Amino acid sequence: MSAKEKKQKPEQIEDLENALDPRSEGSAASTPESENELRATVDRLQRLQAEFENYKKRALREASALEERVSDRIILDFLPLYDNLQRAFHSLSSNDDVETFVAGVEQIFAQFQQLLESKGVSKIEAVHQPFDPQLHEAMLGVPSSSVDKNAIIEEFMPGYLRDERVLRPSKVSVSQGPQLDEEEPE
Numbered sequence: 458m459s460a461k462e463k464k465q466k467p468e469q470i471e472d473l474e475n476a477l478d479p480r481s482e483g484s485a486a487s488t489p490e491s492e493n494e495l496r497a498t499v500d501r502l503q504r505l506q507a508e509f510e511n512y513k514k515r516a517l518r519e520a521s522a523l524e525e526r527v528s529d530r531i532i533l534d535f536l537p538l539y540d541n542l543q544r545a546f547h548s549l550s551s552n553d554d555v556e557t558f559v560a561g562v563e564q565i566f567a568q569f570q571q572l573l574e575s576k577g578v579s580k581i582e583a584v585h586q587p588f589d590p591q592l593h594e595a596m597l598g599v600p601s602s603s604v605d606k607n608a609i610i611e612e613f614m615p616g617y618l619r620d621e622r623v624l625r626p627s628k629v630s631v632s633q634g635p636q637l638d639e640e641e642p643e
Contacts, residue, residue: 534572541565573617581616583609583627592616592623597630606634 545561581592588595588607599610609629616627
């Protein structure tokens with residue numbers, strides 16, 4: 458038996474095989490019936506081990522296939538948006554009507570927003586809200602007397618939730634409160 462095969466076999470199976478091997482030191486004198494029973498047990502354990510390995514491989518293949526189907530479904534949801542953008546750019550290049558192009562892109566934007574809402578995606582409200590590190594990522598701390606300390610002053614990049622889970626935090630600047638003047642020594 459090779460070293461690789463020994464690594465792959467659980468210790469219990471190896472112990473049973475050693476017990477069957479008349480050359481091994483620990484083997485006790487046994488009857489032919491007990492040896493046959495022991496061999497049957499070893500065979501059954503080896504089959505179970507092989508079945509389990511096959512199950513693990515099959516489960517990985519099925520999980521991979523499921524992941525591909527989910528990705529395909531997402532792509533299918535976005536293809537109509539892509540098609541409409543292609544049509545809009547083709548229309549712009551053929552007749553140079555910028556107003557119609559802008560109106561078409563606005564419709565595509567609305568279609569995109571509906572798609573996100575149907576997937577449970579919503580925008581995180583940020584500006585003038587209290588800073589929440591679970592929802593916001595502070596990019597700057599800015600002294601400000603016009604808003605409370607730790608209130609969000611500006612949003613650099615919007616954040617999004619999906620079914621109350623953060624997909625991406627909002628990147629924001631946060632008020633540090635009014636700037637303190639340097640105190641004069643007394």
